[in-house]
Amino acid sequence: MPAATLRDVLDAWTGYADARRSxxxxxxxxxxxSALDLGxxxxxxxxxxxPMRRDDVDPVLRHxxxxxHARIGDYRQAAATIAPLLDGDVAGTAAVDARALAGRIAKDRWARLPAGPARDTAAAEALRYYGEAWAASHDPFPGINAATLLLLTGQPDASRALARAVRDAVPDATDAPTHWREATLGEAALLLGEDARAAGHYAAAVAAAGRHVGHVASMRRQLRLLGEAIDIPDAVNAALHVPSVLVFTGHMIDPPWQHTARFPPALEAAVAARIRESVRRLGVGFGYCSAACGGDLLFVEALLECGAEVHITLPFxxxxxxxxxxxxxxxxWIARYRNALLRATSVTQGVRERFLGDEELFGYAAAxxxxxxxxxAQQLDTDPTMLALVDADAPGGPGGTRDTLQRWDAHGLGSERIDLAALRRAHPHAAAPAATRAPRDPVTLRGTAMRRKVRTMLFADMVGFSKLGEEDTPSFLLNFxxxxxxxxxxxxxxxxxVNTWGDGLFLVFDEVVDGARFALQLRDEVERTDWPSQGLPxxxxxxxxxxxxxxxxxxxxIxxxxxxxxxxxIRAARIEPVAAPGAVYVSAETAALLAAIGGHGLATDYLGLLPLAKGYGSGALYRLRRSDEAE
Incomplete structure (x- = not known):
């Protein structure tokens, strides 16, 4: 049976890693x-x-x-992975499934590409693979995808004819899971203009999928494509609801020496009730937050009560x-903090190092x-929402509640506020300042005279430099x-x-978007240069x-x-040697910060937890690209 929760999967997987066994x-x-089903x-x-590193990969694992990889959006790797199953040595159900997935990968590439020959080629490839799978099996899955793509490529009559044939074939697809059968019937109904019937089938599909939100996300992506050609009824969109992704920001409990009330301890019960109400009403399935006393930990406890995933990021x-x-x-509160870290689905740190008095780390963690x-949320084909416990009149700092909320609003995403000032007015008996003793001395933590600043580091080197002969050095210096x-x-x-040594290049950027755009510009100009004409291989x-x-x-x-x-x-320097030639690899932190900013026309595709150079451990890496690049 599939694991019930993501925590079950993580515990089992890390258990194998800790025991150093497979x-x-x-x-x-x-x-x-289970991981895929859970989104x-x-x-x-x-x-x-x-197992994917071996030559004799089981076809089911390969599929x-x-x-x-396709669900992440890494279509290059998805296509390379499925390719061995497309030759003549694979037959039966495995061959049909492989062609159906190859069609899906080509269709998703088509959706990402701008108008032009490459997009037309991707559409033709998708229709070919889907058509072969449908002809060989009358499997409704490739059939309905082919029908939708026919409509999207301007062939409505052929689309409707195939949709009818697919609908007739669904009753015979007894091996297919109920949620996919219902989703196929819903999509066929949409193609045939039967909106009410479509909404009913999609509602049944979501009910059958249960906690497997990854399947519902795939249905939502397909609907988004269909929306380019037809109007999607509100009832259908409502039926395909997925649990929401909720980000929390909020004030801490007032310290005992604070003389102006913001979040006095006596207001805890009222705040906790409002947070619980918001979490339940918004249908939260995934929560992202820190773990400070006050709002953060109350949010974590509300998530745990309703069985949602809890993802905590600490700044240091x-x-x-x-x-x-x-x-x-x-x-x-100390006990609640430790319990939150123990029960959270995941706990990460912005930096592994000490605080050292660097307030900027709070803003880094918030981003x-x-x-x-x-x-x-992108993987679930939805948008995240922010829940903010905020006192608009209270002073703020980097990474604090007001700063965090302003950054979120600038992103253009939805938010909901719990007004601390209104709660204080509604509970005057609980709104007295917390001050019961003199201000404490600052927390004694190891510090330094220098302060860290968040910057983006880029390392690059020439592929094949070590193979150049001495006679090639002038061409390298002059031309490369x-x-x-x-x-x-x-x-x-x-x-x-900017600094260089040998063939190495080290650049530092104040803004992550500037660094990312420069990296792609550098990649493009190097790749399109005619190097042999300049004396290089x-x-x-x-x-x-x-x-x-x-x-x-x-x-x-010096x-x-x-x-x-x-x-x-050092960490940035250890990423460059493992990058593929002609590619830009970025850390998970860079990918997250780019996602937090948005609106820049850049995207990242997950590559995996890859070993870094010179024994520097492993790191989650992403490939950087422009949003309109297929890969």
């Missing part, structure tokens, strides 16, 4: 399917990564891995966070929370390094720092790696100018 093939398949294709990719070392953001409220929620120097000079996205290319994190800006006495130091510089 699950049996059937158990691996079960865990990967976490990135985790499914991780579970399947080890599932390709599906996971968890013991330092306990000291700065929980301990002042007393032992009861990571936002980006994580946006990326997860010279060309990169011109790109830097011409770019509208100017770095704050035809395969000349570039690897680019990027990471965004807090670093120490300081004067470098270079005689400003430079950047710290563990996050």
């Amino acid at each position: 699950p049996a093939p059937d158990e691996r398949l079960r865990l990967a399917r 976490h294709p990135t985790l499914a990719c991780e579970i399947l990564r080890e 599932l891995a390709a599906l996971a 070392d968890r013991n330092d966070f306990l000291a700065t953001s929980v301990a002042f409220a007393g032992e009861r 990571l929370i936002h980006g994580g929620a946006v990326l997860h 390094i010279g060309a990169i120097a011109q790109i830097v000079q011409r770019s509208p996205h100017q770095p704050a720092f 035809s395969g000349t290319s570039i690897r680019i790696g990027m990471h965004t994190g807090p670093v120490f800006p300081a004067h470098d006495p 270079l005689g100018r400003a430079n950047f130091f710290g563990s996050h510089v």
